[in-house]
Amino acid sequence: MQSSCSALCVLILLVTTFTAAVPPVKVKLHDSATLPCSKRCSGSAKWTLFDKSSGTLAECDQTSCRSVKEGYQMTLAAYRAGDLSLIITDADFTKSNTYACDCDGKDLCDVTLQVEHSESTIPSVKVNLHDSANLSCSERCSGLARWTKYHKPTDALAECNQTDCRSVKEGYQMIHDRLTITDADFTKRGWYTCLCDGTYLCDVALRIEALNTPRQIKAGESVFLDLDISDPVEVIYSSTGSSSGQICTVDGHSLQCKPEYKQRASVQTVLELKEIKPSDSGDYTIRDFRNKEDIHIYTVTISDGEPLPRWAIALIAVVAVVAFLAVGILICFLRNKKIREVLKTESIFYWKPEQNSPSETGSLNVEAPSPDVGDHDDGLIHNLIGDIEEILTQNPPNLGEQISDRISRIEGILTDDPGPLQNPDVLIARMSDIIERLDPIPNYSDLVTHLQIIINIIRDPMRQTTENPEPVRIQSTIIRSPEAVQNSRTITYDPRTESVAQGDPQETTPLNKGSQNTELQNLH
Incomplete structure (x- = not known):
């Protein structure tokens, strides 16, 4: 008999449970939600959370209805008509829960609310794996700000008030109302909710870059x-x-x-x-x-074949980089060498004493002292003048010091050997061209003066090898780049008048000041 009563009680309980069960209510974020309960109550009807943790949310009796907590409502007209539904005005993720309605303490309805998230409605922050992530709301909180996982609204991660902040769980920190996740791994993906004094403030999604x-x-x-x-x-x-x-x-x-x-x-x-x-x-x-x-x-x-081991791939990459650098260095070296060779090609042309006119064809005599052959004074001085021309072309930071060194060495050669030079007029022509290029540059007046003193030394009659010197002509061109030579000009030195001019001996014009970066060019 006792077993029959127990079975009957269980049956009644099951019938009551299934008849009171209501399908979950699903709404979009921030929409209003109505939790249905079509039951009549002659006394006091109240809605609470299923676990009774929050106290009464809203209630009605025969005379009135009232909202105990903001955002939860019941209507008197519906109550009198046998509709005890609860209206939630703004369904955020903190309200995803199971709710219970009772009449004078007797349970009538249990309803679950599910707030659905959407990619378009929730702002997101995306970071690389194990980077730190900062989540923040557009609205400020003047009270107690608390961050939680959206599906665990009572499980705080970190919180701040107006004077103090504290980390509730390791790996989460707050500054004002911003949440910092110090190590964003895949377990921390998802939606986070910020509450201000228990009221919903915002949701932010954390994503990890794939x-x-x-x-x-x-x-x-x-x-x-x-x-x-x-x-x-x-x-x-x-x-x-x-x-x-x-x-x-x-x-x-x-x-x-x-x-x-x-x-x-x-x-x-x-x-x-x-x-x-x-x-x-x-x-x-x-x-x-x-x-x-x-x-x-x-x-x-x-x-189809054996894959290369990692060390082999790394070795190939290193060899490729080294080869690329070597080719680049070789190209730069060859270019610089080409420039040096061009600048040191001292193809000097002058008129023979027996020549009547510079315009006569076939009357040119080529004198080209090689910088690398012979140890006579002219060759050594030509070498040093070639160095000065190359220094002017390269324009290094210590240009003045390098040119001053070459000029001093030229002066030393002339002082040690006061005898005659092979082609003093050619030397004067080249040094006069250097003066024309240095003269417009500020702070180099001492170098110009030093060169003029050397020219006066070379003009000494003891240095001359002929009693009737003729004009000397050299062709100088401005170098624009290592690949191209442009803007040719002819420079003429007339030892009879000790003048330097631009053009042939019979048709000369003054040299342009400021010409620079010149090279000697063969006239063939």
Whole structure:
């Protein structure tokens, strides 16, 4: 008899439970929600959370209804008509919960509210794996600001008031009402809610940039794909020339795959795809099944031969870099060498004493003292003058010091050997051209004066080798770049009048001041 009574009680309880059960109410974020309860109550009807943790939210009796907590309402007209529904005016994630309605302490209805999130309604912050992330609201909180995971509104992560901040859980910090996640890993993905004095303030989603990993394997081997998260995932395959699509889903140790992959796939802690063929090359994306968020993208390349080991790939890369640098250095060296050779090509032309006119063809006598041959005074001085011309072309920071050194060495040669020079007029012509190039440059007047003193030394009659010197002509061109020589000019020195001019001996014009970067050019 006692067992029959117990069974009857259980049956009554089950009937009561199932008749009172109501399907969950689903609403969009910030929409209003109505939790239905079509029951009559002749006394006091109250709505609370199912666990009674928050006290009364709203209540009605035969004479009036009142909202105990802001955002929760009941209407007297509906109450009298047998409708005890609760209206939630702004459904945010903190209100996702199960609610209970009772009449004079007797439970009538239990209703679950589900607030659905949407990509377009929640601002998101995306960072790289293990970077720090900062989540903030557009609105400020003047009271106690508290951050939680949206589905755990009572589980605080960090909080701040007007005077103090504290970290409730390791890895979460607050400055004012901004939440900082110090190490953003995949477990911290999701939606976060900020409350101000217990009132909803904002929601922010944290996302992690998808990892990208290349995999090169040999045909016939297996490829192993880390799943990275414990949530259900799907594996999406895509390749150039073929359509992309889902090939497998993984939920814990449960694996579901398309027929062509069913015998080739297995899962333990990672997903293994066996017997890979060249046609399997492509991208394999591990995607969060619920949130449709890419977690990891593997770019798989299948080779017919043995794949190169990592050390060999690294060695090839180093050799390529060294070769590239060597070629670059060689090119620079050859260019500089070419410039030096051009600048040191001292092809000097002057009129022979027996020549009547500079315009007569075939009357040129070439005198080209080589900088590298002979040890006579003219050759040494020509070498040093060539150095000065090269220094002017390169324009180094210590240009003045280098030119002063060469001029002093020229003066030393002339002082040590007061005898005659082979072609003093050619030396004077070249040094006069250097003076023309140095004269416009500020702070180099001492160098110009020193060169003029040397020219006066060379003009000494004891240095002359002929009693009737004739005009000396050299051709000078301005170098614009290592590849091109432009703007040719002819310079003439007339020892009879000790003048330097531009043009042929019979038709000369004054030299342009400021001409620089010249080279001697063969007139052939």
